Amino acid sequence: MSGVKPKVLVISAHAADFCSRAGGTIANYVRAGSPVRVVDMTYGERGESNRLWLSRRNLTIEEVKAVRKEEAERAAEILGAEIRFMDFDDNPLTMNRERYEMLTSEIRDFRPTILLTHWLKDPLNPDHEVTAKAALWACVKAADPDDGKPITPNPEIFMFEPSVPTNDLSEFRPDTYIDVTETFDVKLKALREFKTQPGLPEVYTQWGMFRARQAVLRHDVHGTPGKRDVRYAEAFKRYTPWTGKYFPLSLEGC
Numbered sequence: 001m002s003g004v005k006p007k008v009l010v011i012s013a014h015a016a017d018f019c020s021r022a023g024g025t026i027a028n029y030v031r032a033g034s035p036v037r038v039v040d041m042t043y044g045e046r047g048e049s050n051r052l053w054l055s056r057r058n059l060t061i062e063e064v065k066a067v068r069k070e071e072a073e074r075a076a077e078i079l080g081a082e083i084r085f086m087d088f089d090d091n092p093l094t095m096n097r098e099r100y101e102m103l104t105s106e107i108r109d110f111r112p113t114i115l116l117t118h119w120l121k122d123p124l125n126p127d128h129e130v131t132a133k134a135a136l137w138a139c140v141k142a143a144d145p146d147d148g149k150p151i152t153p154n155p156e157i158f159m160f161e162p163s164v165p166t167n168d169l170s171e172f173r174p175d176t177y178i179d180v181t182e183t184f185d186v187k188l189k190a191l192r193e194f195k196t197q198p199g200l201p202e203v204y205t206q207w208g209m210f211r212a213r214q215a216v217l218r219h220d221v222h223g224t225p226g227k228r229d230v231r232y233a234e235a236f237k238r239y240t241p242w243t244g245k246y247f248p249l250s251l252e253g254c
């Protein structure tokens with residue numbers, strides 16, 4: 001990347017979602033000099049902390065939150081991203097006027113060029129759906145001058161994987177693959193910090209290889225050189241439409 005570096009904001013429902021879905025992409029942007037900020041809506045204290053709850057009796061919700069917060073902070077540090085926590089409580093994650101305004105303030109404060117968040121449909125984890133819709137609402141609100149606050153231009157929005165592997169239920173059909181081969185080791189190191197969810201590294205290694213295979217398939221079929229060395233990829237669905245004088249091209253050097 002040359003010129004002004006894009007600013008990347010990642011809005012994540014639970015403690016680990018930003019890392020499992022977009023950790024390699026985050027590390028790519030950090031390496032290229034982009035500021036990256038993660039906003040965790042919740043710590044995943046109820047819905048994604050089973051192992052912790054089973055580890056000890058009489059554990060309090062505050063103790064679980066503290067553990068998940070530390071895990072997320074360590075992972076974000078490894079990726080090179082800043083992280084903030086909304087502490088909105090999960091499972092179910094609910095939004096109200098105050099919380100919408102808080103999320104809008106995050107967007108106004110950071111002024112992202114690129115926003116990454118969840119896919120809109122995830123029947124197995126409705127918190128992900130709530131987060132996606134809230135992020136979209138906050139982007140619209142941040143670009144609205146009606147309350148006299150500075151207007152924040154809408155970022156390019158890309159949505160990451162729903163609960164893996166439930167694409168049949170969630171109708172997630174990615175159209176954007178980010179090559180994370182060079183940063184996958186960083187992603188794995190960060191994922192290992194989530195001791196409460198020890199299965200993440202294995203699941204997302206398999207999924208990263210699967211997405212890489214999808215990413216290169218079209219190029220293999222057409223014999224395009226330079227794309228077959230993608231060993232790990234992260235998949236996204238573009239939400240904001242591409243606008244330009246020409247079509248976006250994924251060939252090397254374009």
Ligand SMILES: [Zn+2]
Binds near residue numbers: 013048
């Ligand atoms: Zn989650």
